[in-house]
Amino acid sequence: MIDITNFCWNEVKYIDCMDPDKGLPSIPDKSIDLCLTDPPFGINFKGKKDYSSKREIVLYRDDHLFEWNLKWFSEMERICNGIVFTCGYKYFFDWIKYKKPNRRIVYHYKSNACGFNGYIDPILAYGKIENWARLRQVIDIPLIVYPAKLIHPTPKIYNFWYYLLNKLKPKSVIDPFLGSGTTAEVCTKLGIPWVGYEINEVYSQDINKRLKNCKKEKQQVSVGSFL
Template sequence: MSNLFLNADCMDPEVGLPSLPSDSVDIMPVDPPYGIDFQSAWRTESQRFKKIANDKTPFTVWLKEAYRVLKPGGRLFIFYRWDVAKAFQDAAQEAGFTVVYEMVWDKGNHGLGDLKACPAPKHEMFLYCTKGRYEFEGKRPTSIIKAMRVSGPEMIHPNEKPELLYKALYRSFSAGVPVVVDPFAGSAASLRAAESMGFNYVGYELDPDYYAAAQARMAKGIQMQLL
C-alpha cells in the first residue's frame, strides 16, 4: 500500500475506506468528530479554528468499514471525550470489534475549560479495540501514555495530538512494518509519526484548510530529514 494523504471524505467510495482491500490494515489511530460541536474562544475571532465537520453527534458510521479493512488482530484506537464514551463503545462493538480496554493519554500539563468550577483537564481517554485477538510480541504496554500536548501557538488543528503519542502507540502495539490508516488525520501527526518510523500509511482529511496546513507541515518535516 502506497503512502497517501488525501483531501477527501474517509467514506468516499472511490478513494476512502470503502476503496481499501479487506484485511489490509494493521493499525488505525482515530480521532473522529466527538459530537460536541465545540469551538474554543481563547484565540481572537480572526485566529479561531474552524469547527470540525460532522460534529453534531458522535460520528461512528466509519466503524464498519474500519472493521472490514483491518487485518485479523488489527488494532483500533478511538479518541473521544468523556461524555460520549458509551456511544463509541457501543458502536465499536456493534461493528464487530472487541473493546479491550480504556487507555489514558497524560498530556503533561493541563488545558483550559471552566476555570472556576471544573478540574483542570490533564488527560484524555481513548479506547483500545481489536479485530479478534492481538497478542503482544514484546513488552506488555501500560494503559497510560505520557506525551506533552502541543502548545497553543504551535497548533494547526483544534484537536491536534503530538507525534510522540502516536509513536508510543506504534512502538507498543506493532511489530514489523505495519500499515497505518487514519480516517480523520487532522494535523497529520499520526502520519508523520508513521513516516518517521518507516511505516506505510494512508490518511484522510475532509477540510481543505486543515489539509493544506497539515500538508505544509509534512513537507517541512521531509525537508528537515533531507538536510
C-alpha cells in the same frame, strides 16, 4: 475496489473518508494492519470552503452523530486487523454499550510542571492488535509544545502518538481523520507505511509543513521517560 498491490502508501487523500469511490468503501478487506485515529465527534466533520482557524460547532443530535461514527467504524473493522481511537468521555459509554472493546487505556498529560492542571482521555481498542501488552493501562504524557505553528486547533499530542506506534509496531496504518498530520509524521519517522484522509484541505498546510523535512529515523530513540 482498489487493488492493494498498487496501493499508494504515504499519501493524504483530501476527500470525505466515506466517499464510495475513493474512500474507505473502496479499500479491500483486512488490507491494513492498524487504524489509529482521533475522530472529530461532530466538530466540523463535514467541512466547508471558507474555513477559518476557529472550529465551527455543527449541531447534530447525539443519536445522529453516533450513527455517523458507526459508519466509519464499520469500515475500519472490515479493512483493518485492529482499531485504536480516542473516544472522548462524552461518547465513552455509547461505545462500550455498542461493542465491548478488547482493551482500553487512559492517557493523562500535564499542562504545567506542578501537575495541578491536566487532561485525561480514554483510548479504546478493537480487533487483533499485536504488542498491545507492551502498553501501560494508564500513561502519563509530558505536554511538549509542537515546535512548528499549526493552524489546526487541536493537533494530537505527538509524543503520545509516537509512544503508541513505537510500542505497537504495526505493519501499516490508516487514519481516516488525519487532521494536522500527527499520524503521518510519526509513521514516516518510524518507517511504517500509512495512508490518511482529511476532508478539510486547509490542513494540508499543517501536513505539508510536518512532512517536508520528515525522514525515517536511523534508530528509534526515546521521547521521554514515560516510554
